[in-house]
Amino acid sequence: MSLLRQSVFLLLLFTQPVWAEVFIVASETSPVLERLAAALKVHTPTEVTVSLFTGGIPGNADDHYFLVGEDVIRAWPEGTAAVAVLTSRSAIEANRSHLVGAVYLEPPLARQYSLVRYMFGDARTSLIYTQDVLPWAWPELSALEEQGVRLVRYQPGQSLNYALKDALRGSDVLLGISDSGVYNPQSIKNILISAYRQNIPLVGPARAYIRAGAIASTYSSLDDIARRMADMLKPGQFQEFSYNPYFSVAFNEQVARSLNVMLPETEMEVVSELKK
Incomplete structure (x- = not known):
């Protein structure tokens, strides 16, 4: 060389x-x-x-x-x-x-509410939250409230059933939030039964709740x-x-049939719309 x-x-x-x-x-x-x-x-x-x-x-x-x-x-x-x-x-x-x-890890509330709007249009939407989500989540909650979402605070020492009854009153959709004070393995069954008795679907708060009975949620694979x-x-x-700008959408087809809700033909169709 x-x-x-x-x-x-x-x-x-x-x-x-x-x-x-x-x-x-x-x-x-x-x-x-x-x-x-x-x-x-x-x-x-x-x-x-x-x-x-x-x-x-x-x-x-x-x-x-x-x-x-x-x-x-x-x-x-x-x-x-x-x-x-x-x-x-x-x-x-x-x-x-x-x-x-x-x-x-969680999906942004704005995206979750966009999913509600895509599936249910101008449906009246309520959200239950506790003081535990503050202060960092409050700007997101305030933004939803400005868009017409009714916020129901679950007070310390209060019965969750009381807050749930208030949230479901006059609502068409319940929007879940990643707040363990409200949504946890002990409470989710009661929340779903109470909501579905009134034909009110739960969107979110995460993919893990789809199997439990939530009708839909965005999530990151x-x-x-x-x-x-x-x-x-x-x-x-x-x-x-x-938050992760890359995401997917999951649906519970059985719940959709029970509530007579027509789901989109493909998940990619929803993802494309939510990204606009």
């Missing part, structure tokens, strides 16, 4: 871009995290590893860290840039100083989350707290 060719070879060898690694850090591994890592690899050339958090930080300062779960976020050392994923917004807000960015994570790896995008 001539001296010139050797020089060109060495120049190319040492000027190739070196991609930082990506670590998805959690307190324990799971098939969900492995699928998330596999989905992220489709959208980025970087190496993606699921790592158990034991107090130390894997990799080096040039790597990117996505944290899963409040316990990991709370223990993560400040000063090491990290973004939260697959974690509730309430947990993120409580530990915001440990993060430089986040992809909220693992591929949706991976796409957003890949976006955040681009220059200038890592430090951002936001």
Whole structure:
């Protein structure tokens, strides 16, 4: 090999871009995290590893860290840039100083209400909330109220049935919110029975409630989350707290038939409309 060719070879060898690694850090591994890592690899050339958090930080300062779960976020050392994923917004807000960015797990209320409007037009809509959602959720709630959604506050010490009765009175749709003080495994059956006795559907508050009996909800799949994570790896995008702009829609066809609600022909049709 001539001296010139050797020089060109060495120049190319040492000027190739070196991609930082990506670590998805959690307190324990799971098939969900492995699928998330596999989905992220489709959208980025970087190496993606699921790592158990034991107090130390894997990799080096040039790597990117996505944290899963409040316990990991709370223990993560400040000063090491990290973004939260697959974690509730309430947990993120409580530990915001440990993060430089986040992809909220929940769907935005504005999108959920857009789904209500798409499915039910100008239907009278009510929403039950507790003080636990304040202060960070209040701007979203206020925006819904300005659009005509009736907000019913579930007071401490008050019976949920009382707030539920108030919310259902004069309403056509109940819009759920990710507020564990209202929607939880102990309360959801009572909420659904009370609503459906009056032929009032529940939209949201998350995909997990579709199987329980909610008629519809938007949500971000693992591929949706991976796409957003890949976006955040681009220059200038890592430090951002936001809802996921990529999402899907789920329906409960059995509930729709019971309530005589006509569902859209395809989920993609709804997603396209909600993105407008």
